[in-house]
Every structure is written in structure tokens, then in C-alpha cells.
Amino acid sequence: MAIIKERIRCPKCQHKLSIKINSELDKRHLAQIMDRSLFKVKCDCGEEITLDYPVLFKGDNYRVFYTHDENIPENLQGDGTLRLVRDYADFKEKIMILEDGLNDIVIEFIKEFLIRQLSPDVAVDGLRYDGKSATHLCFYAKALKQDVGCEQTFYETIERRMRFRPIKGFVLIDKDSYRKYMKLK
Numbered sequence: 001m002a003i004i005k006e007r008i009r010c011p012k013c014q015h016k017l018s019i020k021i022n023s024e025l026d027k028r029h030l031a032q033i034m035d036r037s038l039f040k041v042k043c044d045c046g047e048e049i050t051l052d053y054p055v056l057f058k059g060d061n062y063r064v065f066y067t068h069d070e071n072i073p074e075n076l077q078g079d080g081t082l083r084l085v086r087d088y089a090d091f092k093e094k095i096m097i098l099e100d101g102l103n104d105i106v107i108e109f110i111k112e113f114l115i116r117q118l119s120p121d122v123a124v125d126g127l128r129y130d131g132k133s134a135t136h137l138c139f140y141a142k143a144l145k146q147d148v149g150c151e152q153t154f155y156e157t158i159e160r161r162m163r164f165r166p167i168k169g170f171v172l173i174d175k176d177s178y179r180k181y182m183k184l185k
């Protein structure tokens, strides 16, 4: 683990707070990542401060690096699926997808497919992976305020039909970039 001590100033009372930043997270932190409590500190004055800093999440066979910086650290490496995210909601979603053993390229394809079916009720970036049941994958549609689903057999069919391009290092895979890394047979 990489724990760094830092001092921040409360935006409300200007008091200086000593905080500990853990820049390497794993499964033990999952719940606190999902509700973002790991990134919140409370000042004595009552102000709640949300922290935002680069974090590496280490899964069993994947790594997700969350950062706003254009450049990623040179020593950043790992085995398995390596992903970069620039948005906290993307960070959570990516961990959920990979933690469920799914391929995020296939998931982005399915999201686009579902959005086409739901259009114009759901905006293009309006779907988030929301977990799986015994038979279905669930996606939360913000505009509809409910989950929409697809059968897991549909996911499996798409995955079988897809060819994936080799990926080196940490890459950002989202609705705009996923097509670069796949081909449909």
C-alpha cells in the first residue's frame, strides 16, 4: 500500500487538516469506493470535503487507474486487464464490470446497442453497468430512473463473435474509444 500524508485546508473555516491518502486500493476498499466515503473527510467545523486524487485499484486480474492527469506515471504497470479512467463514475463502473469478470469492450458495445433500442428516451451516455443477476446483466438508465437489462446469453454471443486487438499498457475504454479495440466476426 502507498499511504501519503498530506495537509489540506478546509474551504469553509480555512483550518488545516492532516489527512492520509491511500493511492493503492483493493477489494477491501470496495464498499468505501462505491459510496465514495473513502474520499471524504470531515472538518471539525462540520464541512465535508471530497478528496480527488489519482488512485490505482488492484483487482485479482486487473488494474484500474483513476486520474485527471494527461500523463500517467511511467512506473505504472501490472498484469491482466489494465484500464485508465478519468471520471469517478467511470472508475466505479469499470471496477464493477471487471470485478464481475466481464469484458468492458463487450459491455460498451451492449450499452450502445441498448441505447439505440431505448432512444430517444435515454441519452447516449445514459447507461451504467449496475451488476448482474443469475440470468441478466443490468444497466442503470438515469433518464428512466430504472434498470434495463440484457440476457447474459446475449453478452456471451457478442463476446464469442468479437475479436479483440492486442492492448499494451493502461488504456481508456469508453463509448467513444472501445471500437478501436475490437472487430465483429
Ligand SMILES: [Zn+2]
Pocket (backbone or CB within 6 Å): 010, 011, 012, 013, 014, 015, 043, 044, 045, 046, 047
Ligand atoms: Zn472547516
